[in-house]
Amino acid sequence: MYYCDKKGEILNQVLVHIVLVGLIFAIFVFATAGRMNGRGVKQQVLEKEIALLIDAAEAGMEFGIQKAMINGVINNIEIKEGRVYVTVERLVAAKGYPYFSKYSVSVRSEGNKFIISVR
Amino acid sequence: MKDKINKRAAMGEGVFMIYRLVLVSVIAFAIFGISSIFYAYEIEIRDSEAVILTRQVSECLAPEGVLNLDVISEEFENSILSYCGLSKERFYVNVKVLNGAGEIVAEFSQGDSGASWVKKLTQGAGKYDPGQMTFEHSVLIAQGISEIKGRVKMEVVVSHEF
Numbered sequence: 359m360y361y362c363d364k365k366g367e368i369l370n371q372v373l374v375h376i377v378l379v380g381l382i383f384a385i386f387v388f389a390t391a392g393r394m395n396g397r398g399v400k401q402q403v404l405e406k407e408i409a410l411l412i413d414a415a416e417a418g419m420e421f422g423i424q425k426a427m428i429n430g431v432i433n434n435i436e437i438k439e440g441r442v443y444v445t446v447e448r449l450v451a452a453k454g455y456p457y458f459s460k461y462s463v464s465v466r467s468e469g470n471k472f473i474i475s476v477r
Numbered sequence: 478m479k480d481k482i483n484k485r486a487a488m489g490e491g492v493f494m495i496y497r498l499v500l501v502s503v504i505a506f507a508i509f510g511i512s513s514i515f516y517a518y519e520i521e522i523r524d525s526e527a528v529i530l531t532r533q534v535s536e537c538l539a540p541e542g543v544l545n546l547d548v549i550s551e552e553f554e555n556s557i558l559s560y561c562g563l564s565k566e567r568f569y570v571n572v573k574v575l576n577g578a579g580e581i582v583a584e585f586s587q588g589d590s591g592a593s594w595v596k597k598l599t600q601g602a603g604k605y606d607p608g609q610m611t612f613e614h615s616v617l618i619a620q621g622i623s624e625i626k627g628r629v630k631m632e633v634v635v636s637h638e639f
Contacts, residue, residue, distance in 0.1 A: 375494060379501050386505040399518045406522045413529045440564055456638060458530065460562035 397449045400430045404444040405455040408435070408474065412442070412457040415476040422471040435472045437465050523608025523635040530563070531610045531633045534570055537561035538585070539629065544574060545619040546583055557585040569593060569634040574618060576627045582618060592634040608635035 404423075411421055425432050434445040441454035457463070461476045534557065538544055553560035557570055569588030576582050592607055599605045610633045618627040 371490065371494065375497070378498055382498070382502050382505050386509050389509055399520075402518070402520050406520055410522055410525055410529070413526065413533075456564065456566065458526070458533075458564035458566075458568070460533075 397430065397447050401444055401446045401449055401451060402455075404432065404446060405442050405451065408442045408444065409455045409457040412459050412463050412474065412476060415459065415461070417461050417477055420473055420475045422468075422473050425470050425472065432472065435465050435474070437463050437474070521608075523637070524610070525608070526635045527608040527610035527633045530568060530570070530635065531612045531631055533563060534558070534561055534572065534631065534633070535612070535614065535629065537563075538572065539616045542616055543619055543624075544616045544627075544629065546574070547620060549583075549585070554583075554585055556587050558587040560585075567636045567638060569632075569636075571632045573630040574616075574627060575630060576618065576625055579628075582620075582627060588634070589636075592636050593632065595636070596634055605637055607637065609633065 408423070415421070423432065423435065430447045432444060432446055433448055434443075436443040436445075436451075436454075440458075441456050443451035443454040445451055459476065463474065463476055465472055465474050467473075537560070538549070538557075549560060556565075557572060558565040558568060565587055569590060569592035570586060571590070571593075572585040573581055574583040574585075593609075596607045596609050599607070610631075612631045612633075614629055616627055616629050618625050
């Protein structure tokens with residue numbers, strides 16, 4: 359009888375152990391997948407592309423960026439303190455990317471586009 | 478007595494299980510950390526920025542191909558980016574104005590001149606390798622009432638952004 363109890367106890371412990379290790383690895387796998395799923399990469403691509411467009415633009419130019427595009431859904435574009443911040447699929451930009459244009463740059467939302475004006 | 482021993486054994490087993498779980502977590506996070514370093518995707522645009530900045534400075538100094546040295550006052554010799562109204566963070570710009578004989582007539586710069594040295598040191602070191610552009614073009618150098626043919630040699634280095 360005692361032998362049976364001991365066996366059950368060990369099995370129970372092993373199961374708990376397996377479940378916990380499984381949970382740790384699930385967190386690990388999701389964290390790695392999250393790192394690579396591209397939201398951050400899309401954000402980086404958009405921020406850097408926009409910064410390059412601003413740098414190369416002449417005064418009076420305007421360019422439109424589709425809100426829904428192959429690089430994901432753009433929730434917001436902000437231009438402040440010489441940096442471009444893009445929120446892609448609700449991933450808020452932490453540090454943005456700097457541009458060096460001498461012109462004044464502004465952004466506005468117009469229908470399904472964000473319009474960036476260089477003046 | 479037997480019960481007491483079993484309780485102690487059970488406690489020992491529990492402590493050992495915590496130890497094993499901590500070990501598994503540490504291993505998992507170590508793998509995550511290492512994979513994060515390898516999978517960190519850095520898009521390199523500093524060479525493109527250097528090209529754009531070269532063009533901007535060139536157009537600012539010599540609009541329509543004429544570099545008027547009387548217009549650029551001496552105070553801007555070491556702050557050429559400020560003269561052109563461009564941001565000076567991360568950049569090193571050096572402009573040498575040469576006459577027909579190849580002698581330096583004027584020199585303008587701004588930024589950390591060490592960036593050029595860092596570029597040589599960190600060649601191919603991924604995100605630590607600055608973007609660089611060297612460019613040379615002919616201009617008409619105007620000074621006073623004279624105009625001479627000359628050349629402009631530019632070096633632009635764009636450091637990393639963190």
